[in-house]
Amino acid sequence: MSTDPxxxxxxxxxxxxxxxxxxxxxxxxxxxRSTGTALSPNETHLLSRLADAPAQRLGALAQWQGxxxxxxxxxxxxxxxxxxxxxxxxPTDRRATLIELSEAGxxxxxxxxxxxxxxxxxxxxxxxxxxxxxxxxxxARFAADLSATLGNEADSA
Numbered sequence: 001m002s003t004d005p006x007x008x009x010x011x012x013x014x015x016x017x018x019x020x021x022x023x024x025x026x027x028x029x030x031x032x033r034s035t036g037t038a039l040s041p042n043e044t045h046l047l048s049r050l051a052d053a054p055a056q057r058l059g060a061l062a063q064w065q066g067x068x069x070x071x072x073x074x075x076x077x078x079x080x081x082x083x084x085x086x087x088x089x090x091p092t093d094r095r096a097t098l099i100e101l102s103e104a105g106x107x108x109x110x111x112x113x114x115x116x117x118x119x120x121x122x123x124x125x126x127x128x129x130x131x132x133x134x135x136x137x138x139x140a141r142f143a144a145d146l147s148a149t150l151g152n153e154a155d156s157a
Contacts, residue, residue, distance in 0.1 A: 030119065039108060046075060047084065047101060047109045055088060055098035084108055 027041055039047070042065075049064065050056070062072035076099055079085040084105035090096035101109075124132055 026119075027116070039112060043075065043079060043084075044109065044112055046079070047105050050085065050099065050101040051106060051109055055100035057090065057096060057098055061099060079105065 024041070046061070046065065049061070058072050058076060059069055061076070062069045065072065076085060076087075080087060082104075083102055086100050086102050087097045088100055090098050124135075127135070
């Protein structure tokens with residue numbers, strides 16, 4: 001490391017970006033493909049949202065994901081064709097439909113989560129409890145700060 005703290009932070013940011021890319025590649029290549037669900041990371045994210053929330057309108061899902069309605073419509077159509085989600089009537093507006101997670105979608109998501117968890121457990125099996133707790137804390141802090149930063153960028157755009 002240099003004596004310039006700004007340069008050191010730039011080097012660390014580069015290393016962190018490379019680590020995040022490695023995690024993304026791991027998720028795409030290993031977890032998504034090995035579960036046999038053929039889910040993309042984006043689809044897994046969307047199914048997770050539907051698992052954590054009640055049925056939602058397509059427009060609300062598009063807004064949440066920061067895409068337009070036509071893009072979300074394509075994503076939902078793909079998931080519906082594989083019977084991972086259902087379209088149901090909106091009880092408050094007969095003209096509208098809601099998107100909900102199907103039992104098959106819930107099973108696919110649970111399989112993905114279980115596989116990812118097993119890989120993470122195997123990866124960190126030799127870590128001390130202290131190291132694992134510290135990593136967990138820093139990773140949670142990083143995710144929260146990243147979310148806040150990206151949220152601030154979206155608000156200012």
